[in-house]
Amino acid sequence: MNASVDIALDKTITITFTEAIYNTTDELITNSNISSIISFTESNSGGTPVAATISYDEINYVITIDPTDNLKELQLYNIELSDLQDADGNLRSTSNTTFTTEDTTPPTTTFVDPQNDDTNVSIGAPLEISFNESVRKLDNTPISNTDLESIITFSPAATFTATINASNDGILIYPYPYLSSETEYTITIDPVEDYSGNEQIASSSITFTTAKFNIWNGNAGDNDFSNSANYEIGYTYGAGVLVAANEPLMIISDDANIPHLIIEPLAKVTIASGTTVTLSDELTIISDASGSGSLIIDGTLSVSSSKINIQQNITDASQYEFVSPPVQGATHASIGADGAIYSWNNQTGNWDSQTTDASLNPMSGYILKSSNDLLYNGALNRGSFSIDAKGTPKNSGFTLAGNPYTASIDWDLIASEDKFNIKDKFWIYKDGIYANHDVSTGIDTDLEGDASLIPSGHAFWIQANWSEGETVTGTLSVNETYLAHNETSYLKSGSSANEAIPHIKLAGIHNGVQCEKAIGFTPNASEFYDDYDTPRFFGFSPDAIELYSIVEDKKLAINSYPELINNMVIPLGYKTRSSGTFTIRINNMTKMEDGLQVLLTDHLENTVIDLNSEGSYEFTSEATSSDDRFSIQLIGDVSTDVDTPATDDKSINIYSIESTLYIKVDNIKNPEYTLYNIDGKLIDMDRLNPQSLNHIEMNGQKGIFIVKVIGDGFVTSKKVVIN
Known part of the structure; x- marks a missing residue:
């Protein structure tokens, strides 16, 4: 019987032994002294005693407990038996047995706010209904948010959305767009039942009047x-x-x-x-x-902080949402989320689960799933906030920050000293993929309009100025002078105010989900991974196809090159979480030469498509990640006669002898070289030793090649012939 539930309220309790019992002083237990070895209490040992007649059948060794009154509903009870022994002295130590009684009463409905006959009720604030226990529909099925639209009615009629909390004992109703001013309303909720099947016999309703x-x-x-x-x-x-x-x-x-x-x-x-x-x-x-x-x-x-209600819409209960609290003292439990909440640990590079009572810190970002919209109550976050961006080998420099305000943060307004040792770019999650804003290139992917805005209530990724193997700390600081009004949510639209470098923007499309990848060109970039490149964050959308290129084993959403060379070929990878038919197209070309051709090669299907004239390319794929199925070839009026004199105060010499390429570098900081064949295909690239004659073996490759050398404030190119 221990830990039994749903015990009848009129239950008579029996305890049976197999032989005569004695107390520890060898006294035989009889009907006259049975009460000395047993106690019957509420809750646990030492709880409130329960009035009952206790008897003992000395022939059949049965104790009977007959409560004087019916037991209480949903009450935990405890029966304690003292130390006992049999005639041979075999000891039975003190034992406690618990049980919980049944529930026989229908749930109670309480209109928390507003209450019956209230006046001056807000026309837009949430309305709250609570129950004294978890409830469900009368057909024994759970109540969904959609069900509430038919279970709850207004008279006169009003449009609304509603959510029920995770414990199924609280409902929030959001008038949409708002109730009528100075109007008497009756709100009614249909009968429900508890999880013991106790049904309400009638609807519940109140009447209230809205304010002017x-x-x-x-x-x-x-x-x-x-x-x-x-x-x-x-x-x-x-x-x-x-x-x-x-x-x-x-x-x-x-x-x-x-x-x-x-x-x-x-x-x-x-x-x-x-x-x-x-x-x-x-x-x-x-x-x-x-x-x-x-x-x-x-x-x-x-x-009053108790009178502040900040809503946050949840667009898709099946997807993780990236959020940040705009008020002080928010917790998992207080905001109404009915799924788990996680924070990013930028020391370990892992996700940490948040307990229901743990505080959600201003300017920290969190991810969660919830079938309910969130509701923040409490004092607004005011003043300045900062967050450290840790860069370690375990997290690649990434930190999940959050907007702590009730308006957007304009990234481009943040002073450079408040972006201490962090890259001038951010990533934000939207519609199952990551969009990004990159100040260095002026290129934004999957953003249109005012892309520098980070909406209120949203989390976003930042990255410390981190290099492989380093441990660094940067700091992002914000204050209310960096605010602008919200223009959208989850950045469904947005665009950069920065002057963009010349670039081509491709898009992968599947089931209506678009994900962009950009290829840019600026003399400030190198052929290696640098600040003009932006890593690809892979999202969670089952429908997205996420395009990328690879430099130094890093998969990039934005990849910038020092210059565009005729016939240059750029491998194009992709990742998708589902199978189906996918599309690749050009979304736009900014500041590119007229007549530039963009050829897409599908190496699996041995197909070449001119994206300029064809518009797009469709293909089928299983759920996969492929680094080399596609490549982009750029063909245009770009000269390959690229002999360029070096700056006067520099000294460089490029020549070949038989199968070896020689590059002599003097007075150039951070020199690098890239090697292309005459068709513009990248053959090799590496760093050069300054103040040295660098030897590069061609390993049997012959023909005309283009050598490009770049350094800080310096670039030159030259044709060489390898015999």
């Missing part, structure tokens, strides 16, 4: 909070304010006392410097698949 709200539309065009013409039907003092989705920026530049401030998705509010805004009731920032509302506080905001 001023609806901002910004039609006056001056962004002025105080201008009555910027509201749908003028401004009423003492009423709440709702800034409608996608409407123009609101600027509050005069002190204001407002009961409610609701900022809808992609709506924008700035509290100007020197201005104080006092909210007597709530601040709610709403999020959906299009993005989140944003708030920039250059002045002062006074509001």
